[in-house]
Amino acid sequence: MPHATHTNAKLAPAGRLALARCIVDAHWPLRRAAERFQVSPTTAQRWAARYRQHGPAGMADASSRPHHSPRRTPTRRERRVIKLRATRRWGPARIAGHLGMHASTVHRILTRYRMPRLAHTDRATGRAVRRYERDRPGELLHVDVKKLGRVPDGGGHRTTGRAQGKRNARATTTTRRNSHPVLGYGYLHTAIDDHSRLAYTEILADEKKETAAGFWQRAHAYFASAGITVQRVLTDNGSCYTSRLWRDALAGAGITHKRTRPYRPQTNGKVERFHRTLADEWAYARAYTSEAQRRAALPAWLHHYNHHRFHTAIDGPPASRVTNLSGRNN
Template structure:
């Protein structure tokens, strides 16, 4: 097994071998060898005995695992734990409750069998998620739209409660549908680079093909301004992305268009995860009193995301992977 001696150990494998050879081959007394290598007589005797029996290969660390574990969970029960994890996709606590076991025991079994965490598995299949990252900026850009309900003047139900939120809706707009006030939605069009995670987002009024195509023209210009040449674009199968206008806009820029498999948003997961982060850290991060207040806070949050927010997947902000993000070399 690999050498795992702790930092305060007197002897490394090379030191053990030298000690053993002094005793076995040179005939040193155990006490003299122990004093020379600053260890105990018992330790010197142990390494000398191992050297006599197994030679130099025995100077490494041995496993501390016992030869027998009479109280270990039976193999049949371990198989039941693994089966429940694969079929039901339950966590350790729920499996433990179902089998009347300790959650810590179930966790050790799952670890022993190298079962991936639920957060790292595909919900549909239960298999480990295959993560990827492109080799260079611009090789692939993820594009998607997120729909957010507008906030009425005075605050919505998240800020002031459901009753007051409905009253604010009624006061904000005269539009009605089936007797209920309609204040509309904002559509966040996002383009995010696969390699750098650099994001460009605009809040627009709809997700029609004209709107999506015009957004991409501005997004492409933004990426070009920071030195990122877009080669491919990945979208879902929304109508705006299947339109001829969208296809021709990408063709004119010599960009390859890829679409995800139907009902498989995980393929476009980087932009989906960005939208989740956006919702948690900006859209619903605090009780805004109006839609204008929320939108006013968005440019600052997006700048923070691109330049300062630590991204765990890349080990720093997206700006650390974009050489000319600030434009000082243009």
Template sequence: MPHRNAPLTETGRLRLARCVVDDGWPLRRAAERFQVSPTTAKRWADRYRTLGEAGMADRSSRPHHSPRRTATRTERRIIKVRILRRWGPARIAYLLHLNPATVHRVLVRYKLARLAHLDRATGQPIRRYEHSAPGDLVHVDIKKLGNIPDGGGHKTLGRQAGRKTRPNAGYSYLHNAVDDHSRLAYSEILADERKETAAAFWTRAQAFFTRAGITIQRVLTDNGACYRSHPWRDALARTGIVHKRTRPYRPQTNGKVERFNRTLLDEWAYARPYRTEQERRDAYPGWLHTYNHHRGHTALKGRPPASRVPNLTGQNT
């Protein structure tokens, strides 16, 4: 494929070369006609004489020799450290006394996956998937979050003063449900993670998805006690929903809701210094609405989850 700024396509080069070689045009006249330099006109004419039409194709600009390329032995050391320790270019460079840019070029040359694309436990590339329709799978999880003492915590008062207000502040439990296909999220801040609380949350979450026109087929959770309980089993069984659980110690299997947990921490829970826990809770419904209806999602090509749920109300508010 020609460079976007190239004055000649392969067809244009062939026409230029034929004018010079077959029709006997002077190089300068051909160069003016095709708006290139005489040197360029000579190059394509010479290639046409030697190779014919095949010589009009693009050639690689890669040099035949790279005398300053990193030694093969050093490249092997870089790859070995990356595979065994799963370090980034900077740490590998400090260990081997190299320039981080050199290490990065070697990793790119050998097409080694980014660390963010690898499973932390095994080092294998993460298999990403997405179900084809809303409701095919809903990810459910609980995020435990420390409460903010009245008057603010260490983010507002500073670390020393914040330590004095911390005792007995307690915890909140965010029960979250995220649709695999659309990333539409339903979430509540509750007082505990007991089985009755989790089952009641699911009843309300299912009603939310039903109002959005989503019929849920399967639910994926971790192996927490509340998700192995009879109330949870019965809540799903009443509507014929299949319950799937992740493998032990493999939270990445439930990755979409785990990513939602991280997003809410970054963009809501720790986004600004709240003075009280109630102030932070009051801000949550607005943030959740923005997440579902307006915040662009990278996995959805910059569109919000609502773009994949046509029946969802409040999309334009």
């Protein structure tokens, strides 16, 4: 495989050949030729010697790889690294600890064998996940629901400790017929645009078909206000999304409904990843003392996410990819 010319090289292969021919064939003095081609006499001498030995073929870049690598990890050990990665889905640090190696060495081996990052593989099969992104806003929206435990009055165990959190929960909960206390859940309904990652989220009481259909009407209005025309919606196979009510809500607006393959939630991975970000940066980011306090913080966080938070996959906030979105600098 030919090697690319170094970015700082003063001579391309054609220039090297011209220099060498001036010295070897035309018998130019070494210093005169070096001055003519604006290189050092040492460089001119090196290409002239290469031309005498190999002819024009010697003007191409040679490999910088050493002939011998006595400190390279043995092939047998490299195979063990690859086997552990493929069969157990371990990262470099864990493989290194198991084999008594440096994590940096394991990382270089995985890179050399072009093993995909664990975050880019399917957990069930270990195969690389094919990433995609739609070309324009509105071509595809991901919709999903995440169940989230409510915060008891006074704070939960994450902020007050397990003992006090349990006492707060008992004081806040309702009671079922069998006398077991139930704090309950909130349901995060989310729609996120595939191209821009612009998101719309509401906390609702359940995930029934009527609730999901009502959420979609409001989400659709939000994206329309941003100048986004929705063409397709992708959901999982939950009962609220397989209902006639949901089908009619999309069909009435001329929107195509697509569903993920059964037991393949990664197909809807963008909304799954958004929910993880939502949990880390809003739901469990502060010591909330009540569910009402946490819910009151959601609009401000969602505005920050859409308008200001840097998204590494798109090199900016979602608003940077939506032309007509208002309130970017608020």
